[in-house]
Each structure stands twice: as structure tokens, then as C-alpha cells.
Amino acid sequence: MTFYPGIDHCNVKQSACREDVLDAYIFYQTKLNDVLAKESNESAPNLDVKRAFAAGGSAGGTSTLCLPIDVHNYNNLKKHLEAKIVQPRAVVPAYPACLKDGYQDNPTSALEENLAKDNPEGWKAVQKLFVGRVSCSFKTNSMPLPDDHPRCIWVNSDVKYNCHNSFLWGNPPYPAAANFLNFFGPWFPPTFMLAAEGDSLIPVQHSYDVVEALKKHDVETRVGIGKNAEHGFTEWNPKLWPEGADWWTPIEEGLNWAIAKTVDAKE
Structure with missing residues (x-):
């Protein structure tokens, strides 16, 4: 299995x-x-x-x-x-x-601070993604998802703003x-x-x-x-x-x- x-x-x-x-x-x-x-x-x-x-x-x-x-x-x-x-x-x-060390360790607040400024509509879509009942439900039948899909906007943006690990583990200092x-x-x-x-x-x-x-x-x-x-x-x-x-x-x-x-x- x-x-x-x-x-x-x-x-x-x-x-x-x-x-x-x-x-x-x-x-x-x-x-x-x-x-x-x-x-x-x-x-x-x-x-x-x-x-x-x-x-x-x-x-x-x-x-x-x-x-x-x-x-x-x-x-x-x-x-x-x-x-x-x-x-x-x-x-x-x-x-x-x-x-x-130094890899993707900005606090998660970096996403809102930067995305809301650079792509306001994208930030609104990501906010809906976070609070949705099934926040990562795919509306397409297969991967990869289109770049304008809220999940892609979120993932690509948290990497762009160097906070991906903080979304994974919480803001630093990370637990051992x-x-x-x-x-x-x-x-x-x-x-x-x-x-x-x-x-x-x-x-x-x-x-x-x-x-x-x-x-x-x-x-x-x-x-x-x-x-x-x-x-x-x-x-x-x-x-x-x-x-x-x-x-x-x-x-x-x-x-x-x-x-x-x-x-x-x-x-």
C-alpha cells in the first residue's frame, strides 16, 4: 500500500x-x-x-x-x-x-506588505484562498495550474518576497x-x-x-x-x-x- x-x-x-x-x-x-x-x-x-x-x-x-x-x-x-x-x-x-540560513526566512508579513502594493487584485485573491473552506481546491483538472490561479500567485509571491519557509514553519526563529x-x-x-x-x-x-x-x-x-x-x-x-x-x-x-x-x- x-x-x-x-x-x-x-x-x-x-x-x-x-x-x-x-x-x-x-x-x-x-x-x-x-x-x-x-x-x-x-x-x-x-x-x-x-x-x-x-x-x-x-x-x-x-x-x-x-x-x-x-x-x-x-x-x-x-x-x-x-x-x-x-x-x-x-x-x-x-x-x-x-x-x-538566510533562505526564505522573511516573516510572513512580507507577503502582504509587498503583494498588496505590487498586485492588489492578486493579494485579494490570496486572502480569499487563505480563508476558503477548501483553500487549495483546484479548479483545473490537472497540474500545472495557470499563473493567475490564486494558489500560484501565493506560492510564487512568497518565494519572490523570501518568506516561503515562514509559511511552512511559522516565523523565525524556527523550531529545532x-x-x-x-x-x-x-x-x-x-x-x-x-x-x-x-x-x-x-x-x-x-x-x-x-x-x-x-x-x-x-x-x-x-x-x-x-x-x-x-x-x-x-x-x-x-x-x-x-x-x-x-x-x-x-x-x-x-x-x-x-x-x-x-x-x-x-x-
């Missing part, structure tokens, strides 16, 4: 996303089979919930990398439990964002847990990083920094490179890929690798 932390963070901080992803993963391992049996009059198949991999892109990629850390911490805090939560068999993050590279360990699941070589939103070096940090703990790592690929390429409709773009190859390689890790893993 694939556990996909697909996070559209918008005005929700990454710390809250991490809590939700961990809660969902614990539910998946401890209660899902019981719920399925109850809802189907006990005719539902019994899922092997110990066999799953996690995958996600962008903020979801960051959440994918944080999930094993949070599972590890949860198990350490719950040592009295007879059964621990099992780590994902593999993780497939795509173009995650890391904390770096936000620098997740410091919390990897040899227990971390095998990792296949999908790197967007042409990423204009989050520098591709962030993906390589994750890989190097994992290698320091001898974690099995691989990298699939989307040549000239923009941020979000794994979510784009292939019909909208530039002519000659071979982005499916690294995606397929990563998914097949993770499936093999999940299916073939020994107990």
Missing part, C-alpha cells in the same frame, strides 16, 4: 501537517482493518498494514521525510506498548524544502524540529529522491542535501533526476510536458523500486 502525504500546506504550518500525517499513519496501522471489517460486515480482506511506502512532493515531500522521524520518536515515547508502529518500507520524496536533516538516523527507511533539475521554486540542491544527510547514516539512497523538470513535475499531466521531456522514467523507476522494497521486504 502507498501512504501518500499529499500536503497543500497553504496557511497550515508544516508542524500541524506532520501531526496529521503521523495520526493518519497510526490509524492505518492500528485501526484500518477493524474499520473495514465493521463497515463490510467482516467480509473485507485483511490488509497487511506493515507493508507500505510513503511518497509525496513539495510540502508533501517534506512530510514524507518527516514521517519516519516522527514514527521513530513515537515508538521511543511509547516503549510500554507491546507492538510498535512499523516504519514505511521505503520513502519516495520529491523536491522537498530544507531550512538554510524544522531542521529535519539533523534528525535522520541509521533506522531511516530506504529513500528514492525525485529531484527536479529545473526547479525555480525550491533549488534542486535541497534534494541533494537530503541525500547527503542520509548517506552519513548509511541509509540506502537513490536519486531519480527529472532533467530540466520544474517544481511539481510528478503531478503534471504528461500531455502538458514539454516536447521531448522524459520525466516518467525517474518516476517509474522510483515507484517500482519502492514497490519492490515493500513487497519483498522480510519481516
